[in-house]
Amino acid sequence: MAGWALWLMAATLQQAEPPKELEAFDARNDDGESIALWWAKMPYEADGVEYVIFASFTEGGPTLEAARLGSKKGYASDRKIPWWAGSRSPNHHYLEVDTDALAAALVDLEWPEARAVKDEIAALEGSLSHTTGEKEKVEAELAELEKIKPPSAVADEIATLKERLRWLDAHRPIWTERKRELDEKLQTRIDSLSDGVLYYQVAVVQGTQELTRSGWVSAAESDNLFNFNRIHSFGLAIVFCAIIVAFIQVGKRRELFLRKIPGLAAVDEAIGRAVEMGKPVYFLPGRHDINEINTIAAVTILGEVAKKCAQLGAQLKVPHTYVLVYAVSQEITKQAYTEAGRPDAYRDDINFFITEDQFAYTAAVDGMFVREKPAAIIYMGYFYAESLILAETGAGIGAIQVAGTDADHQLPFFVTACDYTLIGEELYAAGAYLSKDPTLVGTLRGQDVGKLFVMAGVAGMTFLSFWFTVFGYTSAIKFVLDLVTPY
């Protein structure tokens, strides 16, 4: 039976047809680096049978093996793309080839000088690499010889080594320039030969025997304008932006309800307590730089806190860990004091830079807490391991502490050690909450509606996935999952 099957397979292979439906086209959703090849699944595919892709600069010209694929691999159904971005047919093969690397290899076939140029480039690279090591060795030997007294005993050796160093120094730039010229010459030749188009054939091979070969197909790679694999996230982004913009307009027209956030309501209480006790208020804007959104949210809150401190006459101190945040915070604090009608109360040393180092900053701030015993400490922004060290020290000195962070791994520490904690997006809501600005409140409502949208989407997808799984509709499950997969 097995022998009969083998005979049948051999007979089929001997009469093998070339791969059908062969096409070459620009690989989509990339920056023009690849060509895609597509051909139909053939009846003779089996273990031991391979597809070999040949490439050439011209149709019928000398070819080079570009890729080799087991005949039972590389199906279009294995592609990691969403259902709308291309075919995932299990009855076709799909393969992408890097055209730049291919062209660099093909030039050897069409340009007799190519090998010599490449060999010279490799030799120059070797010389340059060798030079650096040799120079260090020679310098080390020279340093040893120069220690020997009297110098006249080794004058000849020193002179030889110095001459060698001069030779190496003189030849390095010559080799570097020559290598640059050769690289340019090679690239120019490649560009003239290919003109952006390469030709391909697919051969069917069993062991060392080629059974059949397809005709020629060609394609030129090109830059793609849009990555359609990501159109679903683009659509979601547009929808969410539209919701935010719509609610900004709504917020300008009527008053929107904001629930009470105890942590933010406590900021007034904390500052008032500091004024009564005659102790400072500390504000820590987190451990991220100004390019992070959570730091921008934190400095927005700093503006409101600074205004309140100016109005009530509390002493504010803001230690910083990043210089750009320090610079921005200075401007914000100055503006806040001016808007509060107390420009006279503003001092440059309200904001001060300590260090970027995490634990040096923590040690410095802890020292200030213990010495000055502030009445109120406000942590807003992104924090790391130092959060518990700071918060426990603050709790130990009896300060009222309000924390707000989107660093979920630090939330348990703040919740434990602080009197009030803003969780996650409440940090982003804080600026709108404290200022009561209608536009900012409108964006908050937009965020909430966006969240409803996400919740509905998650619930819907979960429900659909569940039922599709129960009824065995695997392709439908993929359809749903692709909508939420980041490609």
Add this chain to the structure above:
Amino acid sequence: MFVKRTLPMLVAFGVGFAFALQYYLPFSFSEDALSATSKWYSIIASFALLLGIVSVIQSHARKIQTQSVGWGYSLVLFFAFASMVMMGAFSAGNAETPPGVKGPIYGTSYGWLYNNAMIPLQTTMFATLAFYVASAAFRAFRAKTFGAFLLLFFAVVMLFGKASLGVTLWDESIGTIHASLQLDRIIEWLMGTLNMSARRAILIGVALGMIATSLKIIFGIERTYLGGKGE
């Protein structure tokens, strides 16, 4: 006014909009622009380092000049700063003798300061976290309510799971009842399912908050970072 407020807002709008779109545009100019901007950011970040050093020197020099409270510590700071800079320059910034170069087998002078001063100081500060965790746990894990009891229970399970002795004790007692009661399975479920679902909820909210804040900055609604308030 144009340079201080309008121009930065225009730049924020243009660049913010362009790079929000960049994620969806794969062509070479877009990729090259991202790569170039990343390099510019590295350059700006390098200048920021210099600014930080100048700021620290200025503020501590002022403290020493006016002999305000704690000015002695400012002297210590200058001494430590100068030592590290001088040793670093002397050792070309290498903590260890570079390969292939003849030098002391124990490393460089900068390396000595790094390994014997900086590392112990930093690890000591991090080590204090262990003590604070213990005191915070002692204060916080009290079964005052049912919710607090649940928190206490799962915290104890996690503590068992993070200690090799705890894993052994658990697996050889409770873990023998059924394979699914093995501690690493329970921890995996707690972290990967229970904890993950709560974190994802927070992360989705945070992500939406970030998008909204970014939109406010791009459209110039949020201008606090310029030193002014919103519209």
Add this chain to the structure above:
Amino acid sequence: MNASEFFLNLDRRWIFLVIGLVVLLPIVRPFDLPGIKPTDQSKNYFDTMNAVPEGTKILISADFDPGSKPELYPMLEATLRHAFKKKLRIVVMTLWLTGIGMVEKAIKDNVAYAKDHFGVEPQEGKDYVFIGWKTGGSAVVIGMGVNILEMFSQDNYGKPLAEHPIMAGVKSLKDFKIVVSLSAGTPGFKEWVQYGVQKNNLTFVGGCTGIIIPEAYPYLQAGQMKGVLGGMKGAAEYEKLLNIPGTATGGMVALSLAQFMIILLVAACNIIYIASGRWRKP
């Protein structure tokens, strides 16, 4: 004040003292505790590193500072030892300025370890290279995804990077079979996943401090990270899988004892709390 009130309002300094003594004990009187059991994630990390053949190029980014040394330095050492044992070719870097010295020391010590224990002699420039530090975090990862030599034109010691044989054929992150990030925060494995893995389709494994390991779970579940080592325990599990005990294995004793002491204190506190009837009061 009675005993239960005293205990429930215990000055934190007593707790500090107890923890301090417990952690000091295994240093003063070393002893072993029952075995370390590797978790699935540690096994995945080990299997990913083990699956590649001799001569494969990998990138290790040691993104931590001295503060996180107890947790992440053992991971770095174990990863280097594993790589040297398998004769992989390693490019090492860091995104954290204060980590440079530790990376230099780790490479130096483990090259010597490889010579003594594995009978291999890794050559600098051919089998490994330390390309140093660059500021910018995610910007560096993005840049490396396009052209590494534009981001790092020299190695840490000033030699032109292109002249090292190990960099032959390496243009971008895509040319590394595995990328490893051992991270203590930002920039760290999140930046590698968001700007490196997704854009360049990399095989990525990570290590991190115990506190931020929940941040790795979404990436593990999405398949963007193949495995992760979590904290000192993860490092000890990796050492066990490698069968090369290191500092993490030794540190697990102190860690275990401290955690048990916390459990005891919390349990005692709750027993006294309930027994004294305070839990009934509003």
